[in-house]
Amino acid sequence: MYRSRVAGTGSYLPPGVLTNADLEKMVETNDQWIVERTGIKRRHMASSDQACSDLSLIAAENALKDAGLTAQDLDAIIVCTVSGDQVMPSTACVLQHKLGARNIMAFDLSAACSGFVYGLSVADQFIRTGVYKHVLVVGAEVLHRFVNYQDRETCILFGDGAGAWILSRTSTEDKNVIMSSHLHADGGLGDLFVLPAGGSKIPFSAEVLENKGQYVRMKGREIFKNAVRTMSHCCQEALDANEMTADQVDWLIPHQANNRIIEAIAEYYEFPKEKVVVSVHETGNTSAASIPLAFQMAKDDGRVKRGQVILLTAFGAGLTSGSLLMRY
Numbered sequence: 001m002y003r004s005r006v007a008g009t010g011s012y013l014p015p016g017v018l019t020n021a022d023l024e025k026m027v028e029t030n031d032q033w034i035v036e037r038t039g040i041k042r043r044h045m046a047s048s049d050q051a052c053s054d055l056s057l058i059a060a061e062n063a064l065k066d067a068g069l070t071a072q073d074l075d076a077i078i079v080c081t082v083s084g085d086q087v088m089p090s091t092a093c094v095l096q097h098k099l100g101a102r103n104i105m106a107f108d109l110s111a112a113c114s115g116f117v118y119g120l121s122v123a124d125q126f127i128r129t130g131v132y133k134h135v136l137v138v139g140a141e142v143l144h145r146f147v148n149y150q151d152r153e154t155c156i157l158f159g160d161g162a163g164a165w166i167l168s169r170t171s172t173e174d175k176n177v178i179m180s181s182h183l184h185a186d187g188g189l190g191d192l193f194v195l196p197a198g199g200s201k202i203p204f205s206a207e208v209l210e211n212k213g214q215y216v217r218m219k220g221r222e223i224f225k226n227a228v229r230t231m232s233h234c235c236q237e238a239l240d241a242n243e244m245t246a247d248q249v250d251w252l253i254p255h256q257a258n259n260r261i262i263e264a265i266a267e268y269y270e271f272p273k274e275k276v277v278v279s280v281h282e283t284g285n286t287s288a289a290s291i292p293l294a295f296q297m298a299k300d301d302g303r304v305k306r307g308q309v310i311l312l313t314a315f316g317a318g319l320t321s322g323s324l325l326m327r328y
């Protein structure tokens with residue numbers, strides 16, 4: 001049996017930016033409300049010629065470089081997204097071709113904002129059991145194409161971006177490994193956050209466009225409560241499984257949906273604010289990309305270092321949730 005280590009990481013934020021001031025011109029909202037209620041100041045937007053695989057490609061190339069590997073070394077590709085290039089083929093297959101990887105396994109994983117934690121956990125299983133040596137996990141979204149810019153409750157929240165990690169095989173002696181992951185879903189609460197049309201239940205039609213069924217719909221307040229409850233539960237689960245306490249964790253990197261959600265989790269744990277990575281002000285909610293983007297920001301500015309204990313936790317449509325504890 002083996003363990004997985006994070007061999008390399010990378011990210012990509014498209015240069016286009018949508019600020020709160022821009023949104024003030026589009027819907028009845030204002031910078032003060034958005035900052036106070038969410039912490040978001042701006043979000044990055046893919047350009048019209050960029051799809052999910054294009055953002056994924058740049059993040060993946062950066063991660064490969066960081067790991068000192070090439071695409072030829074990869075044994076599997078998992079792209080975690082709910083805003084892939086198209087329904088089929090998968091964005092992972094598109095990425096495999098764009099990267100010039102071998103004919104390796106490639107698939108998309110749909111767990112919304114929990115996608116990256118789900119993806120890391122799946123990759124970890126393939127590595128632990130000795131099946132694969134190097135797995136690329138990407139969290140990438142171009143969510144702005146699924147947002148109604150007349151709906152002020154959702155359009156202020158979401159942004160685009162991509163993050164990628166390479167998980168590589170290491171020995172059970174290595175300390176810098178993924179220690180545990182815990183994943184959950186509660187399908188009974190699925191209607192709190194949906195993108196209703198475009199699947200087999202409600203295929204595209206003129207009626208769909210008229211009813212704006214191609215855009216996300218969200219019950220924000222209920223989502224908020226569930227986010228705090230489930231992410232707090234998942235953090236506790238990670239600590240209990242490793243017989244650790246919150247003070248042994250160097251960084252908490254939660255899904256970046258809303259600064260008040262992040263603060264509520266930190267408060268629950270009595271977790272010092274300065275040990276929580278927050279990037280939501282810069283990126284908005286980038287769903288599956290949010291955790292690797294936040295991680296990269298903290299790594300690039302020197303906060304996150306090798307050997308530190310890092311707790312990831314996520315929550316999203318489904319409702320899905322999860323946590324992953326690792327030593328980086």
Ligand code: UT7
Nearest residue numbers: 028029030033037113152153156220221223224257258316
């Ligand atoms: O990754 C998972 C995806 N989703 C989320 O993470 C969302 C989680 N939920 C949230 O982040 C928050 O619930 C929101 C930011 C969406 C909303 O914040 P809130 O504090 O829960 O506001 P609320 O829904 O309780 O609305 C308060 C008021 C309402 O007006 P009334 O009914 O009190 O007169 C809203 O109509 O704020 C109004 N409002 C806005 N005002 C200005 C809602 N959106 C806006 C807006 N600008 N953009």
